[in-house]
């Protein structure tokens with residue numbers, strides 16, 4: 001028997017991983033694969049290279065209030081939607097497994 005608290009880290013890691021995959025899929029959809037694989041992530045407005053704290057899927061968009069830390073330009077909500085979609089798909093794959101293994105409250 002596995003408790004919810006024991007599987008919470010797995011669920012959080014799954015959401016972050018899915019969010020990262022979703023974010024990358026969004027970048028590929030917007031910029032194309034060739035431009036997505038070159039260099040570091042940058043702000044579309046000021047070309048500021050994003051730090052790790054600006055790249056945490058699902059979390060950074062909210063904590064940065066959808067604004068670039070360098071120039072303050074607004075980050076499109078579409079980025080968050082891609083991350084949310086990726087996290088949702090990953091969780092939809094993992095949560096049934098957690099339930100099947102008998103996670104209880």
Ligand SMILES: [Zn+2]
Pocket residue numbers: 043044045046047048068069070071072073
């Ligand atoms: Zn910027």
